[in-house]
Amino acid sequence: MKETPLSNCERRFLLRAIEEKKRLDGRQTYDYRNIRISFGTDYGCCIVELGKTRVLGQVSCELVSPKLNRATEGILFFNLELSQMAAPAFEPGRQSDLLVKLNRLMERCLRNSKCIDTESLCVVAGEKVWQIRVDLHLLNHDGNIIDAASIAAIVALCHFRRPDVSVQGDEVTLYTPEERDPVPLSIHHMPICVSFAFFQQGDPNPTYLLVDPNEREERVMDGLLVIAMNKHREICTIQSSGGIMLLKDQVLRCSKIAGVKVAEITELILKALENDQKVRKEGGKFGFAESIANQRITAFKMEKAPIDTSDVEEKAEEIIAEAEPPSEVVSTPVLWTPGTAQIGEGVENSWGDLEDSEKEDDEGGGDQAIILDGIKMDTGVEVSDIGSQDAPIILSDSEEEEMIILEPDKNPKKIRTQTTSAKQEKAPSKKPVKRRKKKRAAN
Amino acid sequence: MAGLELLSDQGYRVDGRRAGELRKIQARMGVFAQADGSAYIEQGNTKALAVVYGPHEIRGSRARALPDRALVNCQYSSATFSTGERKRRPHGDRKSCEMGLQLRQTFEAAILTQLHPRSQIDIYVQADGGTYAACVNAATLAVLDAGIPMRDFVCACSAGFVDGTALADLSHVEEAAGGPQLALALLPASGQIALLEMDARLHEDHLERVLEAAAQAARDVHTLLDRVVRQHVREASILLGD
Numbered sequence: 001m002k003e004t005p006l007s008n009c010e011r012r013f014l015l016r017a018i019e020e021k022k023r024l025d026g027r028q029t030y031d032y033r034n035i036r037i038s039f040g041t042d043y044g045c046c047i048v049e050l051g052k053t054r055v056l057g058q059v060s061c062e063l064v065s066p067k068l069n070r071a072t073e074g075i076l077f078f079n080l081e082l083s084q085m086a087a088p089a090f091e092p093g094r095q096s097d098l099l100v101k102l103n104r105l106m107e108r109c110l111r112n113s114k115c116i117d118t119e120s121l122c123v124v125a126g127e128k129v130w131q132i133r134v135d136l137h138l139l140n141h142d143g144n145i146i147d148a149a150s151i152a153a154i155v156a157l158c159h160f161r162r163p164d165v166s167v168q169g170d171e172v173t174l175y176t177p178e179e180r181d182p183v184p185l186s187i188h189h190m191p192i193c194v195s196f197a198f199f200q201q202g203d204p205n206p207t208y209l210l211v212d213p214n215e216r217e218e219r220v221m222d223g224l225l226v227i228a229m230n231k232h233r234e235i236c237t238i239q240s241s242g243g244i245m246l247l248k249d250q251v252l253r254c255s256k257i258a259g260v261k262v263a264e265i266t267e268l269i270l271k272a273l274e275n276d277q278k279v280r281k282e283g284g285k286f287g288f289a290e291s292i293a294n295q296r297i298t299a300f301k302m303e304k305a306p307i308d309t310s311d312v313e314e315k316a317e318e319i320i321a322e323a324e325p326p327s328e329v330v331s332t333p334v335l336w337t338p339g340t341a342q343i344g345e346g347v348e349n350s351w352g353d354l355e356d357s358e359k360e361d362d363e364g365g366g367d368q369a370i371i372l373d374g375i376k377m378d379t380g381v382e383v384s385d386i387g388s389q390d391a392p393i394i395l396s397d398s399e400e401e402e403m404i405i406l407e408p409d410k411n412p413k414k415i416r417t418q419t420t421s422a423k424q425e426k427a428p429s430k431k432p433v434k435r436r437k438k439k440r441a442a443n
Numbered sequence: 444m445a446g447l448e449l450l451s452d453q454g455y456r457v458d459g460r461r462a463g464e465l466r467k468i469q470a471r472m473g474v475f476a477q478a479d480g481s482a483y484i485e486q487g488n489t490k491a492l493a494v495v496y497g498p499h500e501i502r503g504s505r506a507r508a509l510p511d512r513a514l515v516n517c518q519y520s521s522a523t524f525s526t527g528e529r530k531r532r533p534h535g536d537r538k539s540c541e542m543g544l545q546l547r548q549t550f551e552a553a554i555l556t557q558l559h560p561r562s563q564i565d566i567y568v569q570a571d572g573g574t575y576a577a578c579v580n581a582a583t584l585a586v587l588d589a590g591i592p593m594r595d596f597v598c599a600c601s602a603g604f605v606d607g608t609a610l611a612d613l614s615h616v617e618e619a620a621g622g623p624q625l626a627l628a629l630l631p632a633s634g635q636i637a638l639l640e641m642d643a644r645l646h647e648d649h650l651e652r653v654l655e656a657a658a659q660a661a662r663d664v665h666t667l668l669d670r671v672v673r674q675h676v677r678e679a680s681i682l683l684g685d
Contacts, residue, residue: 097544104541112642114621189644225639235650238625238641241545243552245635248654255647 003089006219014220018199018208024216025051030257032212035265037155037272041287043182044160048152051214052142057152058135059160063174066122066129074121075131078106080138080149087141102145105239106136109150109191109228113236116157117186123165124172130162132185143214146226150193155269159276160185191236192265193228194258197221198244209250211257225251227258231266450605457616458487465600465612465660468667470580472588472675480589484581487614489574493581495589515554517547519578546578549599549628549638553583555592575626575640576600576612580664587672597637598665599628602657604649609656627657631665634658 014024021029033051040046044059066073080103082090110116121130134156136149161182164175197213200222213221223244228237235255240246279286333343450456460466466487475481480495498513519542579599586593602625603610603617610617618624623645628638645653 096540100537100540101544104537108642113644229647230644233647234644235623235641235647236644238639240636240639241548243548243637245552245630245633245637246639247635248651248658251636251639251654252651255650259647 001088011220030211039276046155048148050148053148054140055148055152056137057156059156060133061162062131063128064131071126072122073118074129077133080136082138086138109237113191120186143218144195144212146193154190189230191228191230192262193226194261196225196254198223229258229262231263233259462608463611470671472584480585482581482584486577489577491577491581493585495585515551517543519543552637553593553597579628595630595632596665598661600660601626602653604653609653611656611660625653629661631662
C-alpha cells in the first residue's frame, strides 16, 4: 500500500508548531517519550516500547565454524526487519532504502563499537565458535525506529544467556540448561542511539532540532542525525542523513545532549534488567503475559466536576442584551406559475454556506431551495398539498419534491427542511444561476 | 593489531606522513568521451572512477519524477579485485547499497536540483582505505565536468584518532587497525557539513579535534581539486584555440 501523503495543512501546522517550540504531544524539545521494557520467558527476548513504537528483539546462538580470517573470534549477526504490521507502507520488497539504512546503522553501532567481546565466544580456535544472532522486528511504527531498535538489541543481548561449554583436551562438552546454568555474554559497554531531527525554516542552516521525533515529525523533518553513545560518553557512531547541511558546533551540541540522554536510558535499562532478574530468582511469574498490564474497566462511573452555575442567568441576559436583535424577516413571495414561486432576489450561489446562511438569512437558503423546486417541476406537476403548511415534510430522495405554495407568514422551519432536502440533490448549482439571471432580466 | 605502531614517537605514521598530511592526490577529468561527465582520482593507493549522465529524462517509472527538482541517482560498486580478498558480490550487497544512499544524499544537497529534471551518477571504486572520501571527490569532479550546477565543491576526507592525535586521511592499514574513523563531506566555502559518519569508539571530548582535523583536510583537498579543474579548463580552452 502506498503511504498516504501528508497534507500541506498538516505539514505547515507541524512546522509552525516547531517554530514556536511546541510539539504535538506536549513534550519539550529534548524530551524522550516513555520507554517501557518487558521481557519474555526465554532469556534474550524483550520488547521495547518507545511511546507507541514497538520493537521485539530476540537473541539466539549456535555453534559454527569461524570465519577464515578471524579464527579466534565469534560471529555476530544483526537483522532488523520491518514487519508488515508496523505500518501500511511496509510491504515485502518495497522497503529497501529504509531497511538498508537501518540495518547498516545497527551493524555499525553494535559491531564496530565492539560492545560484545567476540574473543570470549571462541570455543575451539579455528573450529568452533559461537554465532550470536540478534533479530529485531518492528511491530509498530510511530517514529524513531533506530533508537527503539538499538535499545532492544542491547537489552536483548544483556538479557541473553548462552549454554555453558567446557573444553577438555579435544573433547567439547555442551551443557544443556538443565545441567548447568547458562552463562551471560560478556558485554563491554552499551551503545545507545539518539536521534535528532533537523528542521530548516528557510535558512540554509537547520535552525530547529528535536530529540526523538515521532512519526509525524519524521515526515516533515529535513534531516536526521543519529549519535550512538555509551554511558562513559564515548561516541560509538555518528551518522547524518537526509541531505541537510550541518555546522560543526551543531554536531558538538548534539553530542552533549546525547550524552545526557544516554545516561538516563542506560539507568532505565539496568533497572529493568535487575527487576527481571529479581523476579526470576524469587520464582515469581515473568514473561510477556505478565508484563502486559490488564486493561480492565473496573468502575463505570463518571466523576462530576463541580461547576458554578449561579451567575449563568445574569451572564446570559447580558449577552442577549448586548447582542443585536435578529433582523426582521419579511417575505413577499411572488407566484410565477403554478408550482413556482420566488421570494427575494436571489443571492450568490452559496452551496457550501447553506448551513451558515440559515441563521443570518433564512431567505437566501430558502430562495435557492424554491428555485430548485421550480426547475424540477417545470411542466405538468400538479399542485398538491398546498394547505399542509403545518404538516411534517417528508424528506425523500425523489426528484419530485412536494410542492408548496408559500404564504407571506410562513413558518421559517419549513424553509429549513426544504433546504436540507434540497441539499440531497446533487449539482443543481448551475441551474439556479441561469434561472436567476433570467429573472433579473425580467425584472 | 598489536605491534604495529600507527603513530611513532617522532610523530610519523606508518607510511611516513605527519598527522595532518594528506596522501598524494592525482585527478583527471573528462576521461570518457561517451558520458556527460567523468573523472578519475587517485588518493594514495585508492583509485576511484566516477561517471555522470544527465540531466536527462526520467527513465523507468514516471511516477518517481519530482515536480520541482531533479532526481539524483547514485550507484556504487567496487571492483572484485579491489579488496584484500576477492569480493564475489560487487553489486547489491548492503554495504554497496548504503554507500550509494550516502552518496546520493550528499549530492542531492549540493547539486542545485531545482534546475534540472534528472541526473544519474554512477561511481566505480577500487579501494585502499578511504573509499567514501575518494568516491565523493571523484563524483564532484565528474559532476563539474558534466556542467551540472552545484552550490560548491563537495570535498571529503577521512580522519582518525590515535594516541591523542587526530590523523587525517586514513590509509587501509590505519583503517583496519580498528580505531575510530570519521568520514566527512564538506562544502568548503561555507563550512557546511553535507555528510558525517563515524565508526568505533571515540570519547566525546575528542570529537571536536577530530572534526576539525577532517574539516581542515577536506579544505586541503578542495585546493587540490580546484587546481585540477582550472588546469582542465585551461587545457580545453587551448584546444579550442582561444
